[in-house]
Structures are given as structure tokens and as C-alpha cells.
Amino acid sequence: MAKESxxxxxxxxxxxxxxxxxxxxxxxxxxxxxxxxxxxxxASPVRLRNRCNITGRGRGYIRKFGISRIVFRQWALAGKLPGIRKASW
Structure with a gap:
């Protein structure tokens, strides 16, 4: 989790x-x-960094959902993301 600052x-x-x-x-x-x-x-858009909306994590960001890979995995396994399920083949 990123610092509040x-x-x-x-x-x-x-x-x-x-x-x-x-x-x-x-x-x-x-x-x-x-x-x-x-x-x-x-004020320059170049200085922005995509961050997770929940934890503030700067790496492993999934743009489509606006969250990091870690939160994505937790929510997907908990069934909080509609249409997402664990792959098996």
C-alpha cells in the first residue's frame, strides 16, 4: 500500500x-x-502515473479496471468483478 502522501x-x-x-x-x-x-x-500530463484506486500502488496497474494486479486477483477470486473468473483449460 502506498503512503498517504x-x-x-x-x-x-x-x-x-x-x-x-x-x-x-x-x-x-x-x-x-x-x-x-x-x-x-x-500541470503537465507527462508527470501523471497510473495508480491503483484502492491501494495507490504504481506498478501492476490494470487500466481497464483502475486497480492493481493484487487487488484485481483478490476481487476476482471473491467474485466482486462481474464476468471475471479464473481460467482453466
Whole structure:
């Protein structure tokens, strides 16, 4: 499980990216890289990292479900994910 500070930092970055998205797009279209450089660094979408919504884990993230592989396995075995079952062949 990730530290609460890491989860909070990620949440803050996501809000900043959303806040400055239109402004960044406009500045990029104009080619005004000086003004673009003056925006906060955390407003860049490149600085985002996919994290598990439950644990905050940064690795083993399954994009379709928004959770890590560990939580995915636990929930799948518990039957909490509809349509998912353990493979056998």
C-alpha cells in the first residue's frame, strides 16, 4: 500500500492537469513555449502515473479496471468483478 502522501500528491497533480488542460492546449497551438514553461510543472500530463484506486500502488496497474494486479486477483477470486473468473483449460 502506498503512503498517504504519495496518494495525495498524485491527486493534486491530477487536479492541476485538469485545471490547466485547456490553457496548455491553447499555448501549444500558438507555439508560445515561453508562456508554457511558466505554467506549473505538475500541470503537465507527462508527470501523471497510473495508480491503483484502492491501494495507490504504481506498478501492476490494470487500466481497464483502475486497480492493481493484487487487488484485481483478490476481487476476482471473491467474485466482486462481474464476468471475471479464473481460467482453466
Amino acid at each position: 504519495v496518494k495525495a500528491r498524485d491527486k493534486k497533480r491530477r487536479l492541476l492537469v485538469q485545471k490547466y488542460a485547456t490553457k496548455r492546449a491553447a499555448l501549444k497551438a500558438q507555439g508560445d513555449y515561453v508562456a508554457l514553461d511558466k505554467l506549473p510543472k505538475n
